[in-house]
Amino acid sequence: MQIRRLSSLLVVTAIAAGSLPCFAVPPAPKIQAGADPLRLDSTSWKQMARFAPVKNGGRSCTAFTPPQALSERAPLGLENETQARLNFVVTREGEVSGIVVLHLSAGDERNLIGAVMGWRFRPAMCDGVPTESEADLELSSRR
Numbered sequence: 001m002q003i004r005r006l007s008s009l010l011v012v013t014a015i016a017a018g019s020l021p022c023f024a025v026p027p028a029p030k031i032q033a034g035a036d037p038l039r040l041d042s043t044s045w046k047q048m049a050r051f052a053p054v055k056n057g058g059r060s061c062t063a064f065t066p067p068q069a070l071s072e073r074a075p076l077g078l079e080n081e082t083q084a085r086l087n088f089v090v091t092r093e094g095e096v097s098g099i100v101v102l103h104l105s106a107g108d109e110r111n112l113i114g115a116v117m118g119w120r121f122r123p124a125m126c127d128g129v130p131t132e133s134e135a136d137l138e139l140s141s142r143r
Contacts, residue, residue: 047139051124054089054132067094067121067133075107075115075139082106084139086116092130094121112139 051066067090075084085103088096099113116137124133 047137049135049137051090051133051135053124053126054134061126061131063125063127065125067124067135070094070120070122072119073115075112080141082139082141084112086112086137086139088116088135088137090121090123090133090135092123092132094123096121 049066053061053064083103083105084101086099086101088099091097096117096119099116101109101112104112123130125131
């Protein structure tokens with residue numbers, strides 16, 4: 001994977017069999033203090049998530065609050081010591097869309113996507129207005 005900065009966008013290029021598309025992620029905005037990261041209900045998985053507002057028409061966000069998880073379920077059917085990285089959008093309605101699996105060390109990708117599609121969020125806020133946000137999520141099992 002190659003990462004390079006191009007003007008104000010961070011461009012990530014994934015090079016792998018199956019040729020994943022390139023995507024651009026806006027630079028990380030300032031996140032309000034006290035914002036909690038995502039937490040799974042299952043103790044067998046840990047995760048780290050980064051959120052950024054989706055740029056619509058070049059409008060920038062001066063005060064960004066990341067989405068807050070309302071309901072999540074751990075991916076089932078994945079093997080011990082599994083690591084995964086994926087990118088998705090949390091809509092203004094708090095639903096997950098546009099999942100792209102960037103890495104899955106073992107297991108069935110459909111189980112991972114199915115679990116994440118079922119997650120619900122309180123949407124991200126941009127200057128007090130609900131907005132779409134892009135998530136970069138890393139999951140790993142603790143078994």
